[in-house]
Amino acid sequence: MTSRAQPTSPSLLFVCLGNICRSPLAEAAFRRAADEAGLAAIADSAGTGDWHVGKAPDPRARAEALRRGIDISAYRARQVSPQDFHRFTHILALDRQNLADLRAIAPTGAPAELSLLLDHVAGMEGQPVADPYFGDETGFAETWEQVERAAAALVRKLAG
Ligand code: 4NP
Numbered sequence: 001m002t003s004r005a006q007p008t009s010p011s012l013l014f015v016c017l018g019n020i021c022r023s024p025l026a027e028a029a030f031r032r033a034a035d036e037a038g039l040a041a042i043a044d045s046a047g048t049g050d051w052h053v054g055k056a057p058d059p060r061a062r063a064e065a066l067r068r069g070i071d072i073s074a075y076r077a078r079q080v081s082p083q084d085f086h087r088f089t090h091i092l093a094l095d096r097q098n099l100a101d102l103r104a105i106a107p108t109g110a111p112a113e114l115s116l117l118l119d120h121v122a123g124m125e126g127q128p129v130a131d132p133y134f135g136d137e138t139g140f141a142e143t144w145e146q147v148e149r150a151a152a153a154l155v156r157k158l159a160g
Contacts, residue, residue: 006080007148009048011042013084014117016094018148019047019077021133022143023094024057026117028070029144029151038154046080048101053077060132064140085110092117092150094129120153149154 007015014026023045034041047053055077056062065072082105091112093099099116105116118124129146132139 009040009042010090011088012044012090012092012154013080013088013112014043014045014092014094015048015080015098016045016129017047017049017098017131019045019079020052020055020058021061021140022129022131022147023047024072024077025061025065025091025140025144026094026129026147026150027075028065028068028072029147032070033148033151033155034158035102037159038156039159041155041158042088044074046078048080048085048098050079053079057135060137060140063137064144067141068144070136080105082107082110085112085114088112090115090154092120092154093154097129117150120157121146121149122153124149132138 014023016023027043027045031043056077057072062073065110085106091114113155118127120132130139130142132143
């Protein structure tokens with residue numbers, strides 16, 4: 001779901017390369033963590049690339065989310081844009097290349113706080129979320145575990 005940022009609620013955009021594997025899982029994990037904490041927040045995800053625009057998440061990502069009890073089949077991939085830096089309070093890059101690509105398009109003076117997702121997890125600073133696209137299904141479980149830890153850490157920070 002995409003929505004304009006409200007002054008009172010944080011709005012988070014999770015960004016990977018294709019927006020079909022890692023960032024949809026990060027969005028789903030964050031939505032659930034925020035719901036469980038009673039945190040009013042807006043969440044969305046996007047890709048730096050445009051190859052998969054309009055597509056549903058990768059079937060392996062959908063299956064991983066379903067194993068965790070979340071249906072992400074209605075999510076649709078989109079490409080990040082410079083306007084997103086005005087619409088979101090926080091933009092979270094899943095890996096360092098995503099972070100560099102986001103820095104390259106960030107408009108000067110735009111309010112969104114840009115960071116690497118796992119920098120929010122104590123002990124995982126500087127690490128990328130594992131990219132499971134070219135691997136097997138076990139990679140998606142690892143990705144989920146990482147984004148779930150990040151979601152919990154973000155909710156603690158934003159709620160605190
Ligand atoms: P994501 O995974 O960035 O986590 O959505 C990928 C999706 C597509 C490609 C690479 C990674 N690709 O090369 O098309």
